Amino acid sequence: MNIAVLVKLVPDTAAMIRLNGDKSGIETRDLNWVLNPYDEYAAEEALALVEKHGGEVTAVACGGDDQVEALRKVVAMGANNAVLVKREGEYDQLASAKAIANAIKDRGFDLIFTGYRTTDDDSTAIGPMVASLLELPCVTEVNKLEVGDGTLTAERNIEGGSEVLEASMPCVITAQKGLNEPRYPKLKGIMMAKKKQIETVDAEAGDIRTATTTMDYPPERPAGKIVGEGVEAVPELVRLLREEAKVIE
Amino acid sequence: MSVLVYCEVSGGSLKKASLEALSEGKKLAGALGGSLNAVVVGSGLDAHIDAIKNHGAETIYVADSADHENYVPEAHLTAVADAAAQASATVCLIPATTRGRELAPRVAVKLDAGLIEDVTGLTGEGGTVAAIRPEYAGKVYRSVKANTLPMVVSTRPNTFDAVADAGAGARVDLSLDYSAKAKVVETRKAGGEKIDVAEADRIVGGGRGLKEPENFKLVEDLAETLGAAVAASRAVVDSGWRPHAEQVGQTGKVVSPTLYIAVGISGAIQHLAGMTTSKTIVAINKDKDAPIFKVADYGLVGDAMEVLPALNAELKK
Numbered sequence: 281m282n283i284a285v286l287v288k289l290v291p292d293t294a295a296m297i298r299l300n301g302d303k304s305g306i307e308t309r310d311l312n313w314v315l316n317p318y319d320e321y322a323a324e325e326a327l328a329l330v331e332k333h334g335g336e337v338t339a340v341a342c343g344g345d346d347q348v349e350a351l352r353k354v355v356a357m358g359a360n361n362a363v364l365v366k367r368e369g370e371y372d373q374l375a376s377a378k379a380i381a382n383a384i385k386d387r388g389f390d391l392i393f394t395g396y397r398t399t400d401d402d403s404t405a406i407g408p409m410v411a412s413l414l415e416l417p418c419v420t421e422v423n424k425l426e427v428g429d430g431t432l433t434a435e436r437n438i439e440g441g442s443e444v445l446e447a448s449m450p451c452v453i454t455a456q457k458g459l460n461e462p463r464y465p466k467l468k469g470i471m472m473a474k475k476k477q478i479e480t481v482d483a484e485a486g487d488i489r490t491a492t493t494t495m496d497y498p499p500e501r502p503a504g505k506i507v508g509e510g511v512e513a514v515p516e517l518v519r520l521l522r523e524e525a526k527v528i529e
Numbered sequence: 530m531s532v533l534v535y536c537e538v539s540g541g542s543l544k545k546a547s548l549e550a551l552s553e554g555k556k557l558a559g560a561l562g563g564s565l566n567a568v569v570v571g572s573g574l575d576a577h578i579d580a581i582k583n584h585g586a587e588t589i590y591v592a593d594s595a596d597h598e599n600y601v602p603e604a605h606l607t608a609v610a611d612a613a614a615q616a617s618a619t620v621c622l623i624p625a626t627t628r629g630r631e632l633a634p635r636v637a638v639k640l641d642a643g644l645i646e647d648v649t650g651l652t653g654e655g656g657t658v659a660a661i662r663p664e665y666a667g668k669v670y671r672s673v674k675a676n677t678l679p680m681v682v683s684t685r686p687n688t689f690d691a692v693a694d695a696g697a698g699a700r701v702d703l704s705l706d707y708s709a710k711a712k713v714v715e716t717r718k719a720g721g722e723k724i725d726v727a728e729a730d731r732i733v734g735g736g737r738g739l740k741e742p743e744n745f746k747l748v749e750d751l752a753e754t755l756g757a758a759v760a761a762s763r764a765v766v767d768s769g770w771r772p773h774a775e776q777v778g779q780t781g782k783v784v785s786p787t788l789y790i791a792v793g794i795s796g797a798i799q800h801l802a803g804m805t806t807s808k809t810i811v812a813i814n815k816d817k818d819a820p821i822f823k824v825a826d827y828g829l830v831g832d833a834m835e836v837l838p839a840l841n842a843e844l845k846k
Contacts, residue, residue: 293779293799297668306669317780373644374637396630399779401664401671403646405634412638417710418602420631423773433714437774438627440540440725441718443600447711454631457780458773489643489680493659493672501805501824506817510831511839517811517829518843525809525826527731527788528755528844 281335281427283326284384285359286394286406287319288341289350293399303495313346315353318395320462321455326393327358328460329427336360338387342367342380348478356465356473367483372490377409379483385414389450391432396421396454404454411452419445423458530563530656533618535609535636536581537628538571539600540716543580545728546624548691550684551584553651554622555694560653563619565696566590568612568703570605572598582698584691588616592703600713605632607707610639615701618679620658625683626727633683642679649688649806658682666779666802686728687785719774726775729758731788734777734804736762738793738814738833742770747837748792754844760784760804762794778803793833796821813837 291297292312300307315323326337338361339354341347351362365383367376384392392414394407404420411418424435432451435444465473507517521528532554536547551567558565567586569577574593581589590612597604609632613621621640623633625647637644649670650661659674660682719725726732733755735748745759752759761771763778777784779799789807794800796812796819804810805824812825813836822828829836 291665293666294797296798297665299669306665373634373646374642377634377638399666402662402666402783404630405637405644405646408631408634409638409644412606412635418631418635419711421627436627438539438716439544439728440723441716443713443717444715445711446714451711456773457776487677489676490645490673491676493674495664495669495671497669498663498667498805501810501826504810504822504824504826504828506822506828506830508829510829511835513829513831514836514839514843517827517840520827521788521809521811525788527809 281329281333281390282388283330283335283337284340284387284389284392285319285323285326285337285354286340286380286392286410287323287350287354288316288398289313289347290316290398290400293317299495299497304492305495313349315350316395316398318397318455318457321457321459322393322395323354323357323359324460324462325425325455326391329391338363340365340380340384342376342483344368351478352473352476353465355476356469357463358469361479362476363479363481365483366480367485370488370492371485372488373403373405373409375485375488377406377413379485380406381410381413382484383481391450392452394454396456407452407454416450416452417447418452419447420454421456422453423456425453425459530561530619531616532558532561532563532565532620532622533613533616534565534567534586535621535623535629535632536567536569537624537626538569538574538577539628540718543577544624544626545691546626546684546686548580548584549686549689550622550624551581551586552692552694553684553689555585557620557651557653561619561656566612566616566618568608570597570608578698578700583693583695585694585696586698587696588699588701590615590701590703592705600628601709602631602635602711603707603709604705606635606639607705608703609636611703611705613640620679621681623681623683625685629683633681637681640679640681642681643675643677644681645673646683647685648682649685651682651684663783666783666799667806668802724758726758726760726777726784727782729784730786731755731757732760732784732786733757733790733792734760734762734794735765735792736794737764744834745770747834751790751837751841754841762800791821791825792837794821795819796824
C-alpha cells in the first residue's frame, strides 16, 4: 500500500498567540512549533496500515524550509519518504491544494491522509480540495477506519450523531481525534529523521484568490464578578442569570 | 451578481445553520445588488421548501429523489455546481457544519473559486466580498477580502441570526448527473434526546475539578434541567471520562452558546479559545485564582460536588 500523509507545522495549541507590529500576521518568534495535532492521527493511521499490509508512507508538506521540521517529525514516527512542496509568500488554501495535488498526482498513492483541521488557520480545506483536484473520493473527520480491497468503510461524528461511509480507493481521508493513539517517535527514529534526505519540488499553484487585510484580537470580555463562595451564593447566581443576564427563565 | 446558499437537510430536518446562511446571504445579495437563491438536495424535500422561501430565496434549486435519501458527496457537489451555473452565482454560501466543512472546499475547486472558511462576519461592498474569521480557535481574527469572484464562503453555525423575510421561492428541479465515489451507508442518532454541543444554545461543561468520571452525573443533571448540552475539557476527554464529541477547545469544538457554565474547568488557554465567544459565561471552581474566572461574567468559588446539586435545586424552584 502506497500512502501519503499531508502535514503542517503549527504553533503549539497551548501557546499564547500575539500579532506582529503591523497586524499583518502573528508574531512567530518564541513560539513552540509542533506537528498539527490532527496530522499525528493521520500519520499514525498511515503507518499502522503499512505495518499491516506492507508498502510505504510518504510525508508531504507545503511551505517554506521551516516545514521540513514537520516532515522530520513524521519520518521519526516511521515514514519512509519526505517531500517538501516549496513555496514562498502568502498562499490561500486553493493555491496550496493545487501545489500539493500537482506534486503528488503521478505518485500512485492508494490513500492520502491528512488531519481534518489545521489548528493554526482553522482550515478544513486541504484534504477535500486535494481530493477534488485529483478527482478522488474524500471522507472527512474520520474516527474509525477499515480498509478493504479497493474499498474502505469510515465512521465520523456529525451533529447529533454519527454516520458510516463507504468509499472507493484511492481516497482522501481526513483524521479526527479518536481514530487512534499516535505513537511517540523512538530515539532511533529521531536520529534517522535528522539525516533523512528531503525531496524538494517547486510549487505549481496558480492565482491567489483571497488576501488578508488585517488581523486583530477578539473583543475583550468585560470584567465579570465573583458572585460569592459555596452553596450560599447559589440563589444570588440564579437571580443574576434570570434578572440581569436574562439567559434563563 | 447573485448569491447561492446551500441548504442542508440531514436526518430529515433542515439545519438551522442553513436559515442563518440564507439571512446572511440576503444581506450580502442586497449589498452586491443581486438576488438570493438556494439549492437543496435530499429526499422528500417538500416540507422544507417553505422555510427556505420564507428566509428570502428568490429561486430554489431542488434535487429531490429517493437516490438522495443518504448523503453522497458527489451528488451534493454536482447540485451546487449546477445551481451556481444556472443562477450565475458570484458568491456561494455553505454552512460550516461537518458536511459543509468538506463541501465548501470541494465546491471551490469545482467552480475554480476562492474559499473563505467558517466566517463570523461577512460584507459585500464595492462589488466584492470581505469576511472575518477566527483563527487559532478564536485567539485572533483575520479579515480577508476576495481578490476575484466567484467566491465560496462557509458560515459558522450559531453566529448569524435567522430572520424570516419571504422571497419569491420559485422552484427549479434539478436532475443530477454524477458518479458516486463515497456514500453514507448508515446514520446513527446519539443516544436519547441528547443535544449536540456544536448546536446547543446552552452548555454545561465539566473538567478535572469533578474528580471522578461518575461525578459527571451532576453535570448531566444540571444540563437536563437547563435543556443544555454536556461539554468536556480536553483533560477529561484525554483521560477517557467523556467522548471526544463533547470536547470544547482548540482540539475540540468551538462553541458560542447563549449560556456556558464551566464546572471544575480551570480555563487552559486552549479550552478558553473554544468558548469565549459564548454570550454569558458562568464559572464554578474551587480555586479562586483559576483563569476561567477572568473570562466569566459570573463566578462562584466553591466545590462543584456541593454547588451543582444546590444550583440544580434552585433552578427547579
